[in-house]
Amino acid sequence: MESPRTPLDSAAPTLTVWDLPVRLFHWLLVGAVATAMITGWLAPQWWMGAHLWSGYQVLALIGFRLIWGFWGSEYSRFASFAYGPGETFAHLRALVFLKSRHAIGHSPAGAAMIWALALLLAGLVASGLVMAGGEEKQGPLAGIASYQWGMAAKALHGPLALMLLGLIAGHVLGVLIESRLVRENLVLAMITGKKRLTLSPPENIRSARPLPTLLALAVMAVLGAGSLAALARLPPTGIYELAANPVYAKECGACHHAFHPSLLPASSWQGVMAGLADHFGEDASLPKAQAEAIAVWLIANAAERWDTEAANRFRTLDPAQPLRITATPYWTRKHRDLPKARFAQKAVGGPANCNACHRDAATGLYADQEIRLPKETNL
Amino acid sequence: MTPTKFLLTALMSATLASPALTNPVRDGQLAGLAAQAKKEDAGFAGFSAERGRALYQARFATGKAETPSCTTCHGTDPKGKGQTKAGKEIGPMAVSQNPARYTDPAELEKWFPRNCNQVLGRECTAREKGDFLTFMISQ
Incomplete structure (x- = not known):
């Protein structure tokens, strides 16, 4: 052989x-x-x-x-x-x-x-x-x-x-x-x-x-x-041009990130706007006409209107805290690996400050590639 | 304070500080608060920046537990920036840092009741509001 x-x-x-x-x-x-x-x-x-x-x-x-x-x-x-x-x-x-x-x-x-x-x-x-x-x-x-x-x-x-x-x-x-x-x-x-x-060498090799x-x-x-x-x-399905709302941006955005209205269902926005005197522990009272105008806008553009990932996910609420975005099961699951100290650092300032890490928070899209965690610092 | 020092201070505040720090709306607010303060207390003898500072820095046990003081959110230095509990930056409270502060009556009407309720657990008196404004104007 x-x-x-x-x-x-x-x-x-x-x-x-x-x-x-x-x-x-x-x-x-x-x-x-x-x-x-x-x-x-x-x-x-x-x-x-x-x-x-x-x-x-x-x-x-x-x-x-x-x-x-x-x-x-x-x-x-x-x-x-x-x-x-x-x-x-x-x-x-x-x-x-x-x-x-x-x-x-x-x-x-x-x-x-x-x-x-x-x-x-x-x-x-x-x-x-x-x-x-x-x-x-x-x-x-x-x-x-x-x-x-x-x-x-x-x-x-x-x-x-x-x-x-x-x-x-x-x-x-x-x-x-x-x-x-x-x-x-x-x-x-x-x-x-x-x-x-x-x-044997093949024939007709092409x-x-x-x-x-x-x-x-x-x-x-x-x-x-x-x-x-x-x-x-083609316009993306379930996404709309959301006209800027200066009153919302000023009044709500004064204290916290002006959440995209798609992040809560209408029932939650209704509850939020009805309880401004005790707004998650803060007195956020507004003149009645202003509060009503903001409520109308939020409810009209609530999660039900959108087909984004966030809008779909945040429609499932925490029954104990149905008004709090950061209590929803999806929010909790997605952020559970982040240590508490990360949220406490000054560049973040708490879990409600979405745009500290989500660079596209204002759009309500929350794309994965738009996430950037701020540098880890001591408090 | 010696008379010379007092004169110097008065002169300085008149020549240096005043042009930037006077504002017809703010002055009108102060005048209105003064009139009300007199109504609330016959012995009222003008606002005091020092009392305003004390109010700003005091820790109250009567309001919400997590916000015992103005400084909780606004920071100890009124010229510096603050941060809300939700992580939003708050611009400096001192008029020297933001000359437009306290020039919109609607904002004053909104924020005084909110924040006094929050920190003191009650409405502020006209004198307290006037003291606070006087302190911030002096900063």
């Missing part, structure tokens, strides 16, 4: 299996997915901007890969790894007995993994876009997706990401096992693009076709940009 451990640079002929675009695609995708996982699971919420960008990168990479799957070089083409279930099953069964046959491009089991990864990534991008649009009122779907859609997508996004993590582990493990079985460093192959040619690729990319870019521009023209 010949020595099976023929090094790559020895007499065995090599073939460039993974063309440069596919290799770039693969490692850029690794970077984007790693960024998405770190910013989604580990980084603080204000890294949401980076998370969204990594998602857009995945989307762009998928777009490119779709085109390259038709006009790339032989082993980038979908046709070269569209195995039927019979072949895939046979390969998987062979793997159980630690036997594998050397495939020039994707092996049947490898191809199954690629398709699964691609489907999951597409699902993650789609659910992420619906989430961003519905829950955060950001991105291209803000004008279409309601908060409810956003929440439904959220219920998918996390589990899909976990599944992706599992599949990535399977993919890496599969590559390592297959590398041993076929005695070829498959990780290196995805860097250099070269694999040993142990099978080469990449740059012109159709560029044309398709141009069409995709134009269509993508066009539809994004069209979607961006």
Whole structure:
């Protein structure tokens, strides 16, 4: 028997299996997915901007890969790894007995993994876009997706990401096992693009076709940009232009952050405005006409009118303190990891001072990426 | 206070302080408070910045427990900034720092009852209000 451990640079002929675009695609995708996982699971919420960008990168990479799957070089083409279930099953069964046959491009089991990864990534991008649009009122779907859609997508996004993590582990493990079985460093192959040619040289190897690729990319870019521009023209669902109210800003804003009216339901605003003489322990009495005018404005623009995350969340009140935003279950849950001393520091001045950390508090949107905690200082 | 010192002080306040610190609305408010103070107490003999300072710094046990003094929110130095319990910054109370202070009767009507109730647990007398204003004008 010949020595099976023929090094790559020895007499065995090599073939460039993974063309440069596919290799770039693969490692850029690794970077984007790693960024998405770190910013989604580990980084603080204000890294949401980076998370969204990594998602857009995945989307762009998928777009490119779709085109390259038709006009790339032989082993980038979908046709070269569209195995039927019979072949895939046979390969998987062979793997159980630690036997594998050397495939020039994707092996049947490898191809199954690629398709699964691609489907999951597409699902993650789609659910992420619906989430961003519905829950955060950001991105291209803000004008279409309601908060409810956003929440439904959220219920998918996390589990899909976990599944992706599992599949990535399977993919890496599969590559390592297959590398041993076929005695070829498959990780290196995805860097250099070269694999040993142990099978008879294939006939009719199709080469990449740059012109159709560029044309398709141009069409995709134009269509993508066009539809994004069209979607961006749609006003975000459940958000309205709120005319400035100077009386509210002056009278209520004198003592505390002038809360966006969407942060409490109408019943709570009614209660707040009816009890100004003892306003959370403060005498905040106002002339009757002024108090009534402010109450009318607050109630007309209360949480019921909005479809933002805050408005939806703060409709669920603390039954014991239905007038206090900072007593709502969602507020408490979102801020419970912050130590009390953080709120007490002078730059914050208490939990009611939303805009100490939420730079967009005045809009009522409370986007994740607009959070900035002031520097930690002693009192 | 020696007569010379008194004269000097009077001269200084007349030449230096007055132009910035007089304001027809504020003076009118003070005059109105003086008239009322006389009505409330026949022995009233003018407002005092010193009594105003004492009022500003005093700790009362009659109002809300968490706000025993004006200084709780406004800070010990009337020329400095304060902060409300909800974290909002309060501009300096001293007229030297904000010449527009106490020139809107509606604001005075709003804040005196609120804050006196809050800190003293009762309405302030005309003399207390006048003393307070006189102290802030002197600062």
